[in-house]
Amino acid sequence: MSSESLRMRWLTRPIFGWARGALPSMSATEKAAIEAGEVWWDAELFTGNPDWKKLLGTPPARLSDREQAFLDGPVRDLCAIVDDWKVTWEDGDLPPEAWEMMRKQKFFGMIIPQGYGGLDFSSYAQSEVIRMLSTRSITAAVTVMVPNSLGPGELLMMFGTQEQRDHWLPRLADGREIPCFGLTSREAGSDAAAMIDTGVVCRGEFEGKETLGIRLNFRKRYITLSPVATVLGLAFKLHDPDGLLGGDKDRGITVALVPTDLPGVKRGCRHLPGLQFFQNGPIEGEDVFIPLDNVIGGQEQVGKGWPMLMSALAAGRGISLPSLSAAGAAFCARTTGAYARVRTQFGLPVGRFEGVKDRMGRLAGNAYLLDAARRLTCAGIDEGRAPAVVSAIMKAHATYRMRDSVIEAMDVHSGKTVIDGPRNYLGSLWRAIPIGITVEGANILTRNLIIFGQGSIRCHPYLLKEMTALEETDKDKALKDFDKAFWGHVGHATATFFRAWGRSLTGGLLAPAPADAGAVTKYYRQLSRYAACFALTSDMALLTLGGALKRKETISARLGDILSELYLLSAVLKRWQDEGRKDEDLPLVAWCMEEGMATIETSFDQVLANFPSRVTAWFLRLFMPMGRRRGPSDALTQACADILMEPSATRDRLTAGLYLGGEGDSIHALERAFALVVETEPIRRKLRDARIDPADPKAKTLITADETRRLAEAKAAVDEVIEVDDFPADELSGAQPKSAKPQAGKAPARRKTAPRKTAGSTGSSKSKPKSSRATPGSKVAAE
Template structure:
């Protein structure tokens, strides 16, 4: 017997059991998928920075590096994004053959099954590089190595299933796709109406126990060309052939697409991207139970399997593509701003250009930092579910902003499509990343904090499990232990948040990190404020918080900023505290702190319990939101990082695909290097008030060789600023020449006159 448990805890326990909202199996499986990691530290309100800084950097093995510098570079040289988009509407046959032969589809499959056995970081690096050459090729390579038959078989398949299917997936004999989304079930995938009825049927000449499947899926990448379809459906056993339960739940099976009743081949055109994507149908398709991934024992476990796989995959594929897009935007936009002149000077000198350029540069720095940190966790076998959601959401959103800024700075150069437009297709592709793997609106408003508050909170999940325990006495005992720990933690957080907020964080513990040390202190301050406000919101709103989506989104934004800023600090430390890169770090910090303070102010202004809101404001934000964002000095320094050839520019935009051809990107790089190399010559001419290099040679201002060097640079710039044009008949199949139009109207007039 315990006085505390029976006198104090029991009434609280009874009240909490009464107000705790019921949780469906799919909700619980989604919440419990994957692992917690650095997000749990941030939720304590007192992150251990030494733990973060000790995380080993993600690195490539010699074999992985050789693949990146060999087959990946060779693939990039084979790709022509304009022809893929405009002429072929698909990858050419030689590219399909190459990616199969070199096992691009089997990067994550272990070597024992014929795959490459690469780490998550290597997978990320490959996707990153290819995506800077061709979005269609990157997505084609990305999908078989993400959520799909391969990964599900590796984690949940029976040994016989792995031995049968994985070697065929690894070498491309089978092309996989995964069917989850259907017309009735988009973001709410668990509401699918696709069915599998357990029954007996004939398969390959024998009567076996199996499933009769009916489905309609859409938006399925690689679906039109897939030979092996991973299918999510709801399994039913009306005749009780495998047990007493009729509704077995979501299950996942492998469907060879040559089976009778399977219909594939039609294509979608997602935002004018031509990677293979389309709908598929199944009408009374019969498969044996052995085709269920994991066999009969895994019937009804499909949602848990999917959420577990997604906890890792969502942190690799789209974040890699997004980090690459931001880095590509930074490199190309910096180069273009440097070489493009208007009003007699480089447009990079205009502050109106510097501001968005700095935003692109800092975004590239931060997304690359977050990608590396997330891959470091994945490389050690950790599957951080909440962090993967943060990465998918913020990587794609910030890439969208970076690409929009790049388009604005390029102006008409990026608007006119053609072989020389190196930004247009990236801009068109952005909505795809925003939408897939959990639409960003859903992820921001429901998932990041909704899942994070339960999984990453130090006590909440244990409390919920105790409250839900069918054995009331056992649940009360467990709740008593964890609840009072939670109370003690909350009081500690209250005092910590009060002290750090009123002292502006100057006394918070921070590692010896040189110029970045104040940033650690501020993040510790904001972590305490976040943890306290989150606790109070959970206490006052309870289960109603998940319906307060705008509040949840703001909490999610703060948690996301804390993670992304931690990643930027970790990168700066790992790279040796490069002085030149500090401006990018400073921009990230100032912008992130502004977002955190604004979101805190918005939470306090909208928290329904106004007494609690007033108390929290006094504790965590007594002086209001004070951070204004990066100064003009920081903006100028940040933008300048990509305006000259330098080690800093290369660190900001590493390992992009570069093919020395006559394409727009290659032309831009050549012109940029030539202009930078002739800068001193151009300055001498400007000082002499001369614009014609021949006049400058005649007047002895520059030498003949220098003049020719300058002429070559100017010619290279002219090639870059050119845009494509087309013969009218190349753009319109119904085009009529002027003479034909005149003749048409003349004949039409004669016909009308005759009638």
């Protein structure tokens, strides 16, 4: 008898029996969620010994000439015709010409192949489009992102039949059809598997013919574009009580296409998501009959809706909201730096005060980190991956950091962005924060359960193999597969222990780093050290807690925070490499690394302080000696802040791809004031050195007439920037402003009070159309 057979009989078999009893069984829903998408750099980090060559070998995200032309042309043109204040406070919708442009230029078909009439853009191009639009109008950005994220288009391309693709994709690409996707039920919320929306297989009449189909009853809410959608992608639980399809009577979650003009469909009412006026609302259906052919993928995909949704979401969450969040952080950094330079208090630009610099340094660092992670994630997706755990990391931590950035920016702007009006360029971002935090999986759920919970199973080299073996019904095969996976796990854990111990004892000095990493070598080594400690801690948590770990949500969340920081900091190092290892960007890199490493060490400490097994916690503290980093120094934070207040290539790289307004726009005015203040600084310095106030008549003896004129021009530009809006008191009696003071060079914009919303109204007093289909841009909706 071989040694392997002896091991299997005397060691593996009893362990197998114990593990089978200890490990809770996975439901089909849980299994589908765990198996959704792919693993990528997250799996390298989970090994505890990441191969940095793989990271640096990932081709950087790039735009094609065609994609760049789209950004420079149609995207900028769309930004130019959208007035976000008018959309929000007057019309309650994008203007008709914006809807027409989005159709004509195929904004809704960015993910659809050119063969079907779409643009077939890369993930990075989609991200760049959303980035620019979101700095002009959240409403425009969301309207574009949703059809190109989770929805009928993506599901059709991944799972649809050829006939379905041929019919629907061209119509979605050119805007003849406006899609929405109905997932969230009133009762289910984040627990989508608990939806009570149903479909029953039956025979019915469709287009004058008796047809085998499905009778639907559903009530969905929070559905973006539903008030104007012409086709609904619907998730529901399918039942076959008469066995018309054969097999089980309860067929599970299924996804089908439902034209919204079918009898029984009710939509057109709108939600008001935090004073953001993208089209969002409930959609309901009572006894709606569709043919069986409307199931996405046909009868073969009946009951497979949950895996379909999870697979589609795995990539989609990594693009849309992270793009909006990274853009928001960069926008906050650029505007705050400019404002802090032009706004003076006590005779100094406010950005010269250390308290303000503390906020601005964080803004600069967050902007650099988020855009680095956005680019890396898009690069991975464009390689053909759908990294589920990475997408969850990006969705949660990007929206959290956007929230932090908006708060920091408003802190510096103070009263400027407290007062709402056309001049308040941060108000819309502030109102968007709860939306990003909540949608596409609430962040609390994502952070506490998904990032580490899904990551520990999918990314671990052996855990999923062990779990699969324990679920195997063939006992001989199960034992053999478990034996191979378990002892591989033991070997991996042993190697991880010595890595974590050795790298911790030496403070990471001997940990792996790329041979030519240059100035950031020490950071690679620290991440290698933390990755080994994370892998060891994860194994000990899984060993001592087993299936109970998913109920220890705070421990899972903190382990997820460590994994998230490892990914985000990897992206920072990758960005610095891809952008040519520029020395002038090193303060931003160093700030991100110091801040992230402090977060990692704090999270490790919190995990061990709350670990249920105190013996295990003591063991890990002994063999993973770790200090408590304090984060970036004041000098480093101030150096990052200074980047935001001076024109430079670094500042431009940090805030590239934003829409910076047009003539008469508040952002354009800020950019102009910033440029003039910087340009005239030598003149002011000359006067300061002579201790002469610019308003003093003596100033004319020291500076030329042209210099006097330029100083006056700069002062007028600054006065325009620091101005805030006010409104006639009688026009604020309803709660919404109706007219605003004119900005410099602009006539007053008369604003009508938004009417009360009633069922079937989008906020317009115009009459409803006869058709049951709403026309986006007409400011009216059906039903």
